[in-house]
Amino acid sequence: MTWLRALKETARSGLTVERKRLEPLIALRGAAGLAIIIGVSLTLFGPAVAASSAFGAYQAAIATFQRSWRPRPELALASGTSLALSTFLGYLTGTHTLLFLALLSLWTFLAGLSWAAGPTVGIIASSNVAIMLVTVTLPTSLAAAAGHAAMMVVGGCVQAALVILFPIRRWGAHRDALADALAAEADYARRLRHDPVAPFDPEPLMAARDAARITPRQARTRPAELHGARGLAERIRPVLASLADPAVGVPPEGRERDRVREILGAAGAVLDAAARAVRHGEPVKIPPAALATLRTPDTGAILTGPAYRAATRLGALLRDVLETAGTPTPPPTSEQPPTPRTHSDTQAIPLLRPTLPALVPGTLRAMRSELRHESPVTRHAIRVTAVAATGYLLGHWLPLGHGYWAPMASVMVMRPDFSQTYSRAVARFGGTLVGVALATGLLQLADPGTGLSAALAVLCAGLMYLLMRTGQVAAQACVAAYVVFLLGMGGQQWTQTVPERVVLTLLGGVLAMIAYAVYPAWETPRLRTRLADWLIADGRYAAAVVDHYAHPAGKSCPDVREALLAARDARVAWQDAVARAKHEPVRHRGLSRAAAADAEETLAQLGRVAMLMEAHLPDGDATPVPAAARLADALRTSTEQGAKAVRERRVPRWDAVRTELREWDGEGVPDRVVRKGAGLLLETLEELSDALDTTPPPMLVDGTETKHQPSKADPEPQPRQPEGPRNQEGGPTAP
Structure with a gap:
């Protein structure tokens, strides 16, 4: 972007009056x-x-x-x-x-x-x-x-x-944050009916988690309906995705797909009702049609395998959401008894935020950590x-x-x-x-x-x-x-x-x-570093999920949760950097907007595949898959090496992951979900390499291969616009 255009765009932004x-x-x-x-x-x-x-x-x-x-x-x-x-x-x-x-x-x-x-x-x-x-x-x-x-x-x-x-x-902002998270899940469920691989923006879930961190004084007066629904909303997202995805769920069309669409629509209605109840502090009013859909006993006769397990798990989670929001008789989705809530499901221990005096040392540490010239x-x-x-x-x-x-x-x-x-x-x-x-x-x-x-x-x-x-x-x-x-x-x-x-x-x-x-601090030159950080975080999240197939530990996996939160933070940091770089009068320096948009899409897909595998983590007494441990190590190592290649403007390679998958196939893996998910992880990593490989294909001149020589006349491809910023400061000023 030229300086003239950058000044024009920023001036228009500053003089804009929005409807709020x-x-x-x-x-x-x-x-x-x-x-x-x-x-x-x-x-x-x-x-x-x-x-x-x-x-x-x-x-x-x-x-x-x-x-x-x-x-x-x-x-x-x-x-x-x-x-x-x-x-x-x-x-x-x-x-x-x-x-x-x-x-x-x-x-x-x-x-x-x-x-x-x-x-x-x-x-x-x-x-x-x-x-x-x-x-x-x-x-x-x-x-x-x-x-x-x-x-x-x-x-x-x-x-x-x-x-x-x-x-x-009082507690209005916290209610809005939790209600927005539930409403985002409801919207996601409805979109999955028509697009089984629809994207999901985790920003509402991140905002709800931030709102759930309260001071000790706040913990004594927090309303009951704000205690556990956020953790449940976090667990609902992968279950919704796994229920809808054709790779690990049901075929794209047919009787099973129709039943999944009905369940997703009913889940969206229930989550919307819970969001309204939380936002206004009133009892949940479940639509009768959604209640009838979730209570029908036909689910067990239509769905089988991973799809049936996902539907059953979804019913248990919806029941817990409604109980948390104040409904005494939540509905199941099948004739199976719902999974009982655990200590972590109800989130009995609040996430504590330091008091204002205790915040001072943390602020000083953050300031000291930024004391470097490149910051x-x-x-x-x-x-x-x-x-x-x-x-x-x-x-x-x-x-x-x-x-x-x-x-x-x-x-x-x-x-x-x-x-x-x-x-x-x-x-x-x-x-x-x-x-x-x-x-x-x-x-x-x-x-x-x-x-x-x-x-x-x-x-x-x-x-x-x-x-x-x-x-x-x-x-x-x-x-x-x-x-x-x-x-x-x-x-x-x-x-x-x-x-x-x-x-x-x-x-x-x-x-x-x-x-x-x-004396600028341009974000554009740091885009590759932000992308590499996101790749490492996604790789660690995927590796943590895959490793639990080798070492089954049930649904409670703190390491997976921590890796997921780190991946979300890295994704938001990338998106904020892209939003800031969008209006900077600086050339892309090796990462064009088209390549950045394609890389963002593939890394989002990598996190989504890991999330699908997380939805089907084995129980503690399940049969281990020893090959999964080697694949997890290969994912960690390869993504770290790939991140180094991204920073150095090279195309990352995934030979170690490919080799482990070949050996895995030789041993045989009975679980269709875990093998299909592992294959999708490799496919997504290869798509990332393709997105970052901007070398033009060779051309034939008189039967001889020659490399394309770029010229100033070559137009830059027009990319899709990246998502907007997530946490822009809200504009209050002083005179």
């Missing part, structure tokens, strides 16, 4: 906390303290909107406290330009490194640095600075108290530090006043990846123009005093909370108007703030964009 589900009650609660703080501060201390405390309460409310499964009061308290500390230290050094510049550089570098701990920590840390640049200019003495910092802590406490006193959809996070920290220091010096030297707006704009728009940095820079400037124009016009028409300016600032903040999910440009317009009214509350005229804010915001955005062009 609004949450007016939550926005009203945040605005109410802000109004309380401003009102009390104005009454007791005056406009200057009110402005500082307003920034603290504003940022604390922003923290509660972040995409985090942690309790919201903790986020509000952490945000208010960290902003108070930043402001107080900033004031202590504010009278000495070089000393304050050193503190700003240190604080900005640490904020940039904090992205290693996740987007929530990164956003809060970056916002604190940006707001500190404003709030350090408000106090007039050391005692006043301490008072301002104290009021910022109070602002965080007020927002936290409002979250506790007026909970809105995108470290490059972002260096880049944002240099830009903030440069912007502060330029703003200090330019005869405009309020020079902090240039570094503040830079810190708020810069992100570790190219597309977000550029799109946010465009949105920041566009939103600033709109917000400043509207606020200025209103100031000229109404000439509000302190009280009315405070009310207008609260209104703009409430609109910001309401519209922050719809896009950056809408949020930035509200932020710009909020700052104009807030500073106007302290007696500053619009002519003292508006021109400087517009010019310096533009300067900050331009500095951020130049910095990424000069």
